[in-house]
Structure formats: C-alpha cells, structure tokens
Amino acid sequence: MTDSVQAVIFNEEKEILIIKRKGYHDDKFLWRLVKGRKNNNENDEDALKREIEEETGLKKFQILDKIYNYSYITPENKIVNVNTFLVFANKNQKLSKIDQEEQIIDYKWVKFDKAEKMLFFNDEKIALNKAKKFLNHSPLS
Numbered sequence: 001m002t003d004s005v006q007a008v009i010f011n012e013e014k015e016i017l018i019i020k021r022k023g024y025h026d027d028k029f030l031w032r033l034v035k036g037r038k039n040n041n042e043n044d045e046d047a048l049k050r051e052i053e054e055e056t057g058l059k060k061f062q063i064l065d066k067i068y069n070y071s072y073i074t075p076e077n078k079i080v081n082v083n084t085f086l087v088f089a090n091k092n093q094k095l096s097k098i099d100q101e102e103q104i105i106d107y108k109w110v111k112f113d114k115a116e117k118m119l120f121f122n123d124e125k126i127a128l129n130k131a132k133k134f135l136n137h138s139p140l141s
Contacts, residue, residue, distance in 0.1 A: 031118040056096075057096035112131075
C-alpha cells in the first residue's frame, strides 16, 4: 500500500486553489487538488508541506485539520491511501511550479462551486465538500 497526502487549499476569500496537471496514465491534463505520495519516513504534515511547495511554490500556509480519507486502486493494482487536509494560504503569494516533473501547466483560485465542476475525480469533489462543511461550521467563516 502507498500513502499519499492531499490538500484543499483555501484563501481569505474562501476560494480554492486547483492545479491543472498531466494525468499519470495518459496525456490528458486535468484539474486537480494538490496531492502526492509520502516519501520514506515522512509523516503526513512533512509530506503535505513538501507537496504544496513543490506543486504550487507556496511558502506560507497553515495546515488546519485532516478532513477526509479515501483509498483507490491504481491501474497497476496498487492500493493508495489518501489523507486529505484543509490548508489556509494567503492569495497574494506568487504561485510557481518548482518541480518540473509534476507537469503542472496552470493554477486557479476559484469558488467552491466552480472548483467542484472543474475537478475531475469524484473523491476530490467529496474532499472539497468536506472542506466546505468544515469552513461553514468553524470560527474562520
């Protein structure tokens, strides 16, 4: 089994950061949440910080809470376990792709409803809705 981390990153305007990246098993570019596999001996928080910085260039952000967990099976028949976290980041930070291997071609800050329509994978849409519920019931709102 492989462990991964995923971030629902929101800003002060309650917009969600989504990235457009190449799929792992084809050449299609899809709108996604920030996500990646944990390295050996990495805990969730360290992996999440690394993935956010590699995929977005964001340096200042706050990991708030774990909001969702799911698993899926890859085309190679491997199980991937994904822990999803809610993350706050100021919108005025510069976004840039640091890790060229990630093949990310675009970023967008969008409202929840638009993000839900743009995200490709259902589990990412579920994570987004968990984040929305969390934010609607927290002192941050």
